[in-house]
Structure formats: structure tokens, C-alpha cells
Amino acid sequence: MSHAHVIDPAEPAIEDVYNGKLAMWLFLCSEVMFFSGLLGAYIALRLNNPEIFEASQKQLHDHVGLAAFNTLLLISSSLTMALAVLHGQNKNTAKQRLMLLVTAVMGTLFLGLKFYEYSTHIRVGEVPSKDMFFAFYYTLTGLHGFHILCGVVPMVGLWYYAGKQDVSAETEMVGLYWHFVDLVWIFLFPMLYLI
Amino acid sequence: MSDVAHADHGHAEHPKVPYFLIAGALFVMTVITIAVSYVNLGKMGNVALALFVASIKASLVMLFFMHLKYERKTLIIISLVPYGLALILLLALFPDIVFG
Numbered sequence: 001m002s003h004a005h006v007i008d009p010a011e012p013a014i015e016d017v018y019n020g021k022l023a024m025w026l027f028l029c030s031e032v033m034f035f036s037g038l039l040g041a042y043i044a045l046r047l048n049n050p051e052i053f054e055a056s057q058k059q060l061h062d063h064v065g066l067a068a069f070n071t072l073l074l075i076s077s078s079l080t081m082a083l084a085v086l087h088g089q090n091k092n093t094a095k096q097r098l099m100l101l102v103t104a105v106m107g108t109l110f111l112g113l114k115f116y117e118y119s120t121h122i123r124v125g126e127v128p129s130k131d132m133f134f135a136f137y138y139t140l141t142g143l144h145g146f147h148i149l150c151g152v153v154p155m156v157g158l159w160y161y162a163g164k165q166d167v168s169a170e171t172e173m174v175g176l177y178w179h180f181v182d183l184v185w186i187f188l189f190p191m192l193y194l195i
Numbered sequence: 196m197s198d199v200a201h202a203d204h205g206h207a208e209h210p211k212v213p214y215f216l217i218a219g220a221l222f223v224m225t226v227i228t229i230a231v232s233y234v235n236l237g238k239m240g241n242v243a244l245a246l247f248v249a250s251i252k253a254s255l256v257m258l259f260f261m262h263l264k265y266e267r268k269t270l271i272i273i274s275l276v277p278y279g280l281a282l283i284l285l286l287a288l289f290p291d292i293v294f295g
Contacts, residue, residue: 017270025270029277036281044288064229071225079218082260086214179260186252189225190245194232 024173028180035184038143039191042136049132056133059126060193063117067193070110071185077106078182085175088168096171097162103178104155107148114145140188147181210265217259224252 046053060067084099121127121134128138154174161167228248232241258264263271 017267022270022273025274029273032277033280033284036277036284040281040284040288043285044291047292068225068229072222075218075221075225078221078256078260079214082212082214086212176261179256182260183253183256186256187246187249190228190232190249194228195242195245 018169020169020173021176024176028176031180031184035143035187038136038140039187042140042191045132045136052131053133056126056131056137057192059121060137063120064193066113066117067189070113071189073106073110073113074182074185077103077110078179080106081175081178085168085172088162088171091166091168093162096168097159100155100159100162100171104152104159107152107155107178111145111148111152114141137192140192144181144184144188147184151178151181212259212262212265214259217255220255221252224248 080099080103084096084103087093087095087099118138126134128135151174154170155178158167158171158174162171228245231244231248235241236244257274263274
């Protein structure tokens with residue numbers, strides 16, 4: 001750095017909060033409320049109808065292994081996304097693009113496994129209209145899956161444009177979004193499959 | 196110029212975030228959550244433990260992957276507001292949960 005830049009230890013900053021980053025955080029705040037409403041409804045209805053929910057939840061027990069693998073996949077993709085952001089900030093474009101691509105592939109694999117899981121349920125008649133549990137199961141995982149798709153698409157775009165121009169700020173914004181999608185799954189996985 | 200040298204000179208303000216350590220911790224906690232779900236701690240015990248571990252995992256993701264630990268206080272406050280609102284939402288649902 002050409003001039004001394006004094007950082008107050010109480011306020012460490014990666015860099016200034018630029019508009020896009022603030023906008024992404026505000027959007028994620030609204031996303032927290034979006035999922036809170038759905039999870040709140042899930043909790044309220046489940047506590048009032050424990051028999052229905054617990055009987056149907058048992059049908060997911062065969063898929064815990066697959067869902068656990070998907071969980072580890074999402075955590076790994078969060079790691080590679082964080083590395084993509086880091087390499088982007090360090091102007092290491094080749095590694096940034098590689099990490100973006102790896103993250104997008106893992107996100108796509110997550111979706112593929114999710115659709116496989118859906119197909120095994122649908123084949124035995126476990127469709128959204130079966131009961132309240134499956135209505136919630138498809139709504140929550142479907143909306144989460146849609147969020148995954150909405151992360152993978154810009155990731156591929158960033159992978160393409162990173163070769164042409166500096167997209168480190170955009171990578172950071174998509175990164176924030178991607179970590180949030182991971183965060184939602186951290187709660188969905190135990191709430192739907194385990195408890 | 197190596198990556199490390201580049202990082203040290205060009206972006207001295209970037210803190211070293213232990214990404215791999217955090218990912219490892221998230222992996223371990225996922226395995227713990229699954230293993231513990233097969234141990235009967237009473238319905239509420241299992242639920243409380245699973246949500247407690249999930250909260251720790253979510254905090255790690257927000258603090259390190261989303262860099263909240265290294266951000267300005269303003270952004271930290273903004274990011275925490277919806278969790279307060281979500282709590283109010285759950286409390287507002289409480290009568291429905293109790294009286295069905």
C-alpha cells in the first residue's frame with residue numbers, strides 16, 4: 001500500500017461496505033423473514049399435529065444418508081465459494097474461476113440428488129397432497145432448491161465474465177447469497193430429517 | 196509473484212480467515228447432529244440439541260464464511276435485525292401452538 005492505512009482494531013474491515021454488498025445483506029435479511037414465516041408455520045402445525053408429522057417423517061429416514069451427503073456437499077461448496085471470493089480479491093483469476101466452477105458443479109449435484117430423492121417419494125405416492133408433512137417437505141426443500149438454482153446460474157455467469165473483467169465484488173455478493181442458502185439448509189436438514 | 200506475497204502486499208487489510216478449519220468444524224458438527232439423533236434424549240432433548248448445534252453451525256457460517264466477524268458494526272447490526280423479528284414472529288405464533 002502506498003500510504004499508511006490505520007485500522008481501528010475494534011472495527012476490522014475486509015473492505016468498505018459497497019452498495020452491492022449492503023443491498024445483498026438487506027436482501028438476505030428479507031430472506032431470513034421469508035424462511036422464518038415458513039418454518040414458523042411448520043413448527044406451529046407440527047406441534048399441533050404430532051402424529052401426522054412423525055408418521056410421515058419416518059418415510060424420510062431411508063434418505064438420511066443421501067441428505068447427509070447433500071449437507072456435506074453444501075458445506076464443501078460454501079468453502080469453495082469462500083475461496084473463490086478470496087482468490088477474486090487477490091486478483092488470482094484462474095483460481096477464482098476454478099473455485100466458481102467447482103461450487104456451481106456441487107450446487108448442481110445437490111439439485112440432481114434432490115430430484116432423485118423426490119422421484120423415489122413420488123413413485124410411492126408421497127406427493128405434496130399426501131399430508132401436511134409432505135406439503136411442507138416439498139415447499140421447504142423446493143424453495144431451497146430454487147434458491148440453489150438461483151445461485152448456480154450467476155455463478156456460471158461469473159465464471160464466464162471473470163476471464164474478461166474484474167468481478168471480485170460480484171463474486172463476493174453471490175458468495176454471501178450462497179452461504180445464506182447453505183445456512184438455510186443447516187436448519188432444514190435436522191428439522192425435516194432428524195428431529 | 197506468489198499468492199501469499201500478493202495477498203500480503205496488495206490486500207494487507209484482508210484478515211486470514213481459517214476457511215478450512217471452519218469447514219472441518221461444520222463437517223464434524225453435521226456428523227455429531229446425525230449421530231445424536233439416533234440417541235433417545237427425549238423428544239424435546241433431541242430437538243433442543245439439534246437446533247443448538249444448527250445455531251452454532253449457522254453462526255460459524257455467518258461469522259467466517261460471510262465475514263461478519265471482520266465487518267463494520269453497522270453491517271453486523273443490520274444482519275442481526277431479522278433474527279429479532281423472526282423471534283417476534285415465533286412468539287406471535289405461540290398462542291396457535293398452545294391452543295391449536
